[in-house]
Amino acid sequence: SSSDSDSGSGSGGNALVSPSGAAVAAAEKKRTGTGRQQQLTLTAAPAVIDLGGGVTPRTWAFDGRTPGKEVRLSVGDTLVAEVSNQLPDRTATSIHWHGIALRDDMDGVPPTTQTAVRAGSTFTYRFIADAPGTYFFHPHVGVQLDRGLYAPLIVEDPKETLDHDDEWVVLLDDWVDGVTGTPDEVFAELKQGMGGMDMGGMDMGGAKFMLMGAESDLLGGDAGDVKYPYHLVNGRVATDPDVYTGKPGTKVRLRIVNAGGDTAYRVALGGHRLTVTHTDGFPVRHREVDALLVGMGERYDVLVTLGDGVFPLVALAEGKDANGLALVRTGSGSAPKATVRPKELDGVITTASQLRAADDVRLESAKTDVTHRIELTGGMDKYNWAINGTPFDMNDTEANPILIEEGQRVRLDFVNDTDMWHPMHLHGHTYQLGASGPRKDTSIVLPRKKLSVFFDADNPGQWMLHCHNAYHGEAGMMANVAYR
Numbered sequence: 001s002s003s004d005s006d007s008g009s010g011s012g013g014n015a016l017v018s019p020s021g022a023a024v025a026a027a028e029k030k031r032t033g034t035g036r037q038q039q040l041t042l043t044a045a046p047a048v049i050d051l052g053g054g055v056t057p058r059t060w061a062f063d064g065r066t067p068g069k070e071v072r073l074s075v076g077d078t079l080v081a082e083v084s085n086q087l088p089d090r091t092a093t094s095i096h097w098h099g100i101a102l103r104d105d106m107d108g109v110p111p112t113t114q115t116a117v118r119a120g121s122t123f124t125y126r127f128i129a130d131a132p133g134t135y136f137f138h139p140h141v142g143v144q145l146d147r148g149l150y151a152p153l154i155v156e157d158p159k160e161t162l163d164h165d166d167e168w169v170v171l172l173d174d175w176v177d178g179v180t181g182t183p184d185e186v187f188a189e190l191k192q193g194m195g196g197m198d199m200g201g202m203d204m205g206g207a208k209f210m211l212m213g214a215e216s217d218l219l220g221g222d223a224g225d226v227k228y229p230y231h232l233v234n235g236r237v238a239t240d241p242d243v244y245t246g247k248p249g250t251k252v253r254l255r256i257v258n259a260g261g262d263t264a265y266r267v268a269l270g271g272h273r274l275t276v277t278h279t280d281g282f283p284v285r286h287r288e289v290d291a292l293l294v295g296m297g298e299r300y301d302v303l304v305t306l307g308d309g310v311f312p313l314v315a316l317a318e319g320k321d322a323n324g325l326a327l328v329r330t331g332s333g334s335a336p337k338a339t340v341r342p343k344e345l346d347g348v349i350t351t352a353s354q355l356r357a358a359d360d361v362r363l364e365s366a367k368t369d370v371t372h373r374i375e376l377t378g379g380m381d382k383y384n385w386a387i388n389g390t391p392f393d394m395n396d397t398e399a400n401p402i403l404i405e406e407g408q409r410v411r412l413d414f415v416n417d418t419d420m421w422h423p424m425h426l427h428g429h430t431y432q433l434g435a436s437g438p439r440k441d442t443s444i445v446l447p448r449k450k451l452s453v454f455f456d457a458d459n460p461g462q463w464m465l466h467c468h469n470a471y472h473g474e475a476g477m478m479a480n481v482a483y484r
């Protein structure tokens with residue numbers, strides 16, 4: 001219906017015209033809506049949240065909880081979400097609907113596609129969810145997602161034939177506790193020069209020190225005796241986990257989302273193998289695996305048929321020797337220790353590149369109109385993460401765009417020139433890994449490796465391409481993909 005293509009509005013009131021406004025409108029017409037609307041309000045505000053186990057940090061959250069309340073739509077429905085910014089200290093915010101190919105003025109990326117939502121004001125997002133799948137949402141300002149501002153977004157397909165009895169959303173997060181300032185302040189300190197930092201100094205602020213520790217761990221360094229203190233599954237610490245209760249034999253669809261800012265997880269369910277069915281919302285040829293590597297911003301749907309007993313769902317933090325935990329309870333038995341390591345974690349850890357797109361969503365890679373080389377550059381010493389050597393400039397966000405044209409089949413060659421790996425996320429589109437790999441919008445590019453992806457330029461506008469390590473992205477490993 002025509003009202004579905006109305007643009008959102010904010011109390012700021014300024015309509016934004018992107019350079020390709022007419023093309024955006026044309027692309028929007030192609031989206032077929034059901035005409036149904038779901039309306040909600042999301043209030044971003046300081047809150048004391050309960051992570052279980054007596055852990056009750058004061059942080060920022062949507063409607064007083066982390067994760068925020070799940071949003072669930074049917075494909076074709078219009079979401080009308082009013083965000084009310086009650087954050088302190090004149091902190092502006094936005095919401096990015098991670099993975100959804102919507103119109104760019106609803107994509108939540110200030111200042112490129114909207115004006116940031118000022119403290120004390122509201123903004124209404126309105127878009128048609130035109131592809132089913134597992135998504136999440138978070139602010140696209142600073143590293144606000146790392147304070148707990150995130151929630152799952154599920155788009156159901158009423159026509160889907162996937163055989164299952166129930167589902168369980170599994171949201172992973174690395175928790176930076178004890179942050180006195182905001183992560184944005186932490187980040188500012190990081191950017192000012194990690195190189196000259198005295199690792200032993202106690203006056204540097206706990207949070208920065210923790211981030212250092214986490215990053216050092218990823219590098220395999222030994223400075224990592226200070227770590228993210230908690231890894232959360234569905235907002236619960238491992239000593240007081242979330243529990244899925246069901247009957248033996250139930251076929252459950254797990255929708256696994258990594259909302260962490262700085263941590264990839266190896267995910268396994270003790271006593272079970274996982275059948276992978278979707279990557280970032282798109283179907284793959286089903287594949288049974290022991291465990292999955294889930295990078296920041298990635299999502300996997302898997303099926304499991306539950307055994308009889310009590311089973312640990314473990315999210316092992318990559319390089320950090322710590323884990324998140326949830327439990328599946330279908331029978332009697334005692335709960336495992338919080339640090340349990342199911343043997344499935346010793347099996348093959350499957351990554352996206354080992355999967356294949358389902359036949360009906362596979363792109364033919366033979367036809368490529370243009371190739372862009374996306375070099376991932378920088379290092380820990382200077383914390384100068386960038387794309388093609390130029391850090392993204394938040395004050396000049398349209399500089400150095402990667403230019404594409406509507407109708408092109410675009411190939412991106414990610415070339416990782418660094419010793420860390422980077423989950424690279426493209427807004428507004430899904431790409432395919434290689435000639436027959438899965439469709440995704442976020443994929444890990446391993447150190448010193450190359451990854452080629454393909455997508456159809458079918459959604460005119462301006463779109464971010466960035467590392468979903470929140471700190472790398474903010475440091476400048478981000479670029480603007482713009483339609484000519």
Ligand code: C2O
Binds near residue numbers: 096138425464468
């Ligand atoms: Cu989930 Cu540009 O981000």
Ligand code: CU
Binds near residue numbers: 423477
């Ligand atoms: Cu990165």
